[in-house]
Amino acid sequence: MAKSFLVDPEDVRQRLSTRYRTGHRRWLEGGGDWPLSLPLGTPSEREALEHKVAVQAWLAQWQAWRGAGEVVWAERRWPALGTQSVPERVILRDATQVATWLGQLERWQRAEQRYVAMTERWPLLVESLAKHFDVLADYSEDDFRRLSAMLEWLELHPDSGLYIRQLSVVGVDTKWLAGRRALVTELFSVIQTVVDRAVEFYAVTGIRREPSLMRLRLLDPDARRVIGGLGDITAPAEEIAQLSFPLRRIFIVENLQTGLAFTELPGSAVFMGLGYAVELFGLIPWLRQLPCFYWGDLDTHGFAILNRLRCYFPEARSILMDETTLLDHRDMWGHEEKPVDAELPLLIGEERGLYNDLCRHRWGSRLRLEQERISWAYAWKRLSAVVI
Numbered sequence: 001m002a003k004s005f006l007v008d009p010e011d012v013r014q015r016l017s018t019r020y021r022t023g024h025r026r027w028l029e030g031g032g033d034w035p036l037s038l039p040l041g042t043p044s045e046r047e048a049l050e051h052k053v054a055v056q057a058w059l060a061q062w063q064a065w066r067g068a069g070e071v072v073w074a075e076r077r078w079p080a081l082g083t084q085s086v087p088e089r090v091i092l093r094d095a096t097q098v099a100t101w102l103g104q105l106e107r108w109q110r111a112e113q114r115y116v117a118m119t120e121r122w123p124l125l126v127e128s129l130a131k132h133f134d135v136l137a138d139y140s141e142d143d144f145r146r147l148s149a150m151l152e153w154l155e156l157h158p159d160s161g162l163y164i165r166q167l168s169v170v171g172v173d174t175k176w177l178a179g180r181r182a183l184v185t186e187l188f189s190v191i192q193t194v195v196d197r198a199v200e201f202y203a204v205t206g207i208r209r210e211p212s213l214m215r216l217r218l219l220d221p222d223a224r225r226v227i228g229g230l231g232d233i234t235a236p237a238e239e240i241a242q243l244s245f246p247l248r249r250i251f252i253v254e255n256l257q258t259g260l261a262f263t264e265l266p267g268s269a270v271f272m273g274l275g276y277a278v279e280l281f282g283l284i285p286w287l288r289q290l291p292c293f294y295w296g297d298l299d300t301h302g303f304a305i306l307n308r309l310r311c312y313f314p315e316a317r318s319i320l321m322d323e324t325t326l327l328d329h330r331d332m333w334g335h336e337e338k339p340v341d342a343e344l345p346l347l348i349g350e351e352r353g354l355y356n357d358l359c360r361h362r363w364g365s366r367l368r369l370e371q372e373r374i375s376w377a378y379a380w381k382r383l384s385a386v387v388i
Helices: 009-028 045-050 052-064 095-101 105-121 123-127 129-138 141-156 174-178 181-191 201-205 221-225 256-261 278-283 285-289 300-309 323-328 349-359 376-385
Strands: 036-039 070-078 082-092 213-218 232-236 249-253 268-272 292-295
Touching (some): 009 095, 009 105, 105 129, 105 141, 123 129, 123 181, 141 174, 174 181, 181 201, 213 256, 249 256, 278 300, 292 300, 292 376, 300 349, 323 349, 323 376
Antiparallel strands (some): 036 082, 213 232
């Protein structure tokens, strides 16, 4: 049975589904070519004769159809079959009729109403709000009210300097904002006509950032005496910047357990567990006067962090991030899930060569050696040799 030339209601639904998926955001902004006309594959007399059963079933479907839009019927005068009334096309006047056909009417109307309400309140959102169709369509009434109230409050208090806990917006707390920071940041940056849309939540909203904590271990008894014998300090970077210690060098290690394993080293301290957040070191002026040794994982991310660290400490030296260390621990190798693939211009000498070798998979695909897998006796011999 050759039914492919006939377009039945299910075929129309599938075609409308594709158009809705690709066009509904544009339609929300008032775009689209309306009315939308879809031909129904009206058969010729020869096709009607050859596929009589299929054509009769097709006619019956459209005769019984009671959906959205309008079916346009045409009269055909055929020599053998006589005058016949056949469905020629379906015409849909607007996006509401498409949504009705697809069972999306409630979501569409809710999104449309909210889009209108928000763009009337903030006209600058006209060109960017529609891409958040799912937010407009699926947020509960409470969540949508909170979102609008949050934007209104920020508009009145663009530089509040308050913590989230201090905001006087009903229903908005740290937990509610946790999954919505990107949305609030984007919408408010448009409302405030912020040119750089890549800026992050705190910079855009003026809300006070939670303190960025750093963990520091003092490995020298004279340094510990400065603060009453404390040797393991966790404090905001700004507060650590106010301290002063009799130190001759610092170590920075990526792994917390590695930092905890350090024992006494004269004139030394170790920062640990910051990962990519090395910009915090730029907040501590007294560190710039000291030799800095960085030990990260032997993988592309470890070298990427080292490259970033050198933006703040150009003279920072790497340690245990060399080919010898890598090859000496061949049985400890693992694999990176998502390696870095970028130019790292601040790497030098052997670092650059080893990074390139890892990127080119010289010893295997996505190779890595985590610093915690390096023998501690092996590592400590190299680390302690720095103070000699």
